Amino acid sequence: MKIRVLVSLKPGVLDPQGRAVHHALEGLGFKGVEDVRIGRTVELDVADGTSDEALDEMCRKLLANTVIENYRIEKVG
Amino acid sequence: MKIRVLVSLKPGVLDPQGRAVHHALEGLGFKGVEDVRIGRTVELDVADGTSDEALDEMCRKLLANTVIENYRIEKVG
Amino acid sequence: MKIRVLVSLKPGVLDPQGRAVHHALEGLGFKGVEDVRIGRTVELDVADGTSDEALDEMCRKLLANTVIENYRIEKVG
Amino acid sequence: MKIRVLVSLKPGVLDPQGRAVHHALEGLGFKGVEDVRIGRTVELDVADGTSDEALDEMCRKLLANTVIENYRIEKVG
Numbered sequence: 490m491k492i493r494v495l496v497s498l499k500p501g502v503l504d505p506q507g508r509a510v511h512h513a514l515e516g517l518g519f520k521g522v523e524d525v526r527i528g529r530t531v532e533l534d535v536a537d538g539t540s541d542e543a544l545d546e547m548c549r550k551l552l553a554n555t556v557i558e559n560y561r562i563e564k565v566g
Numbered sequence: 567m568k569i570r571v572l573v574s575l576k577p578g579v580l581d582p583q584g585r586a587v588h589h590a591l592e593g594l595g596f597k598g599v600e601d602v603r604i605g606r607t608v609e610l611d612v613a614d615g616t617s618d619e620a621l622d623e624m625c626r627k628l629l630a631n632t633v634i635e636n637y638r639i640e641k642v643g
Numbered sequence: 644m645k646i647r648v649l650v651s652l653k654p655g656v657l658d659p660q661g662r663a664v665h666h667a668l669e670g671l672g673f674k675g676v677e678d679v680r681i682g683r684t685v686e687l688d689v690a691d692g693t694s695d696e697a698l699d700e701m702c703r704k705l706l707a708n709t710v711i712e713n714y715r716i717e718k719v720g
Numbered sequence: 721m722k723i724r725v726l727v728s729l730k731p732g733v734l735d736p737q738g739r740a741v742h743h744a745l746e747g748l749g750f751k752g753v754e755d756v757r758i759g760r761t762v763e764l765d766v767a768d769g770t771s772d773e774a775l776d777e778m779c780r781k782l783l784a785n786t787v788i789e790n791y792r793i794e795k796v797g
Binding site: 503504505508509512535551552553554556557 | 656657658659662663666704705707708710711
């Protein structure tokens, strides 16, 4: 089954790459952009029946730094 | 409205960071992982009524390299 | 002149991508790897005579999150 | 010994993140920026005496996608 893990900086953490994209969009003339945050995704193809606990453990051990990042697990197929 | 752009390497393009995570998951004892691909997300808060064309133009001009990357636009709120 | 800015997570901040690469190198049989940290570089071609103060301001305003990241500016050409 | 691997997109490959930073620097009023390219670094602490061949193999197998990226290995300590 296909799993998507979305990892993003926690709301309070400054995101310089997001800020750069935000400025750049304004510079290119795009109006009305309020906020931009950059994150990363990890798309995994795992065995059917992989437990939620195993997926969660993968995230905490390897995919995200839970001090500064949030993660969310989505099943996509 | 909140928009999420998912940018990922095209299927044929080698992804060394994904490969590293794949090996690492196996090394940690996680079974049954078939494939891992790393991408990035750009989460945007844009004015309501921003057209699909404007969003698409943002992606092509600034958020993705369409030679090696695919992008997908999702409305999340 | 060419400038290279090296941005890396501060020593105390957990680096899951570095950890993944570390595990993967071990899994591939590379011996003796003690530590792996992932950072990013920003390579800039700026006007000759750009002051150190301007470069430093670029880093603090746009290139690094100084709460969790260190940066170092190198002149490379 | 400490090794730094610099991985960057090959010259011909479009770099949307670099373009975003470039636009953003201009938007913030920084003059004279000609070009911006984003790369990543992998800082490794490896056993003294690790051969150049082993380091090169790490890069080709795990750290860089040599189709679209160049890498350079520097000894930093």
